Amino acid sequence: MAADRFPDWTPPEIEHGKPTRYQWMVHHPQHLDLGHRTDIGAFTYINALHGVTIEDEAQVGSHCSIYSVSTIDGRTGPVTLRRNCRIGSHSVVMPGVTVGENAVVGAMSFVNRDIPANATAFGVPARVVREGGAPPEPA
Numbered sequence: 001m002a003a004d005r006f007p008d009w010t011p012p013e014i015e016h017g018k019p020t021r022y023q024w025m026v027h028h029p030q031h032l033d034l035g036h037r038t039d040i041g042a043f044t045y046i047n048a049l050h051g052v053t054i055e056d057e058a059q060v061g062s063h064c065s066i067y068s069v070s071t072i073d074g075r076t077g078p079v080t081l082r083r084n085c086r087i088g089s090h091s092v093v094m095p096g097v098t099v100g101e102n103a104v105v106g107a108m109s110f111v112n113r114d115i116p117a118n119a120t121a122f123g124v125p126a127r128v129v130r131e132g133g134a135p136p137e138p139a
Helices: none
Strands: 026-028 032-034 045-047 052-054 065-067 079-081 120-122 125-128
Touching: 065 079
Parallel strands: 026 045, 032 052, 045 065, 052 079
Antiparallel strands: 120 125
16 A cells, blocks of 8 residues: 555655656646655656546556557547556556546556546456456566
8 A cells, every 4th residue: 555655755846747766757747636655656647637636555667658649540538547446567558447436557568548546457458357346466
């Protein structure tokens, strides 16, 4: 649990287009709602133009991309990562997606639709492979 891992957690200073002290970056930080004890890996990019909410104790692996706007297909919409969800390294979360509480998204996944709470999903595009129940404990 993040509370055990980060007993002295403080939110980083976030400036538009500049790396945080943890080496992740946000465009349009005024539209980012960052929860308490979040864990966002180095080299992750967040475009929050249309809103990104990362709730308490959510984890995002390194080298991820979270987009509230896509210049490729013109999609826009807020992204919500619910409490205690986990996004694996090198994953992409597209506009308008909500990843549910306690959900787990496997590494290198392309998330272009909602993932329900307590589910496990992975792949390109990400597909739910298990629903319900608590997420597996980290090794």
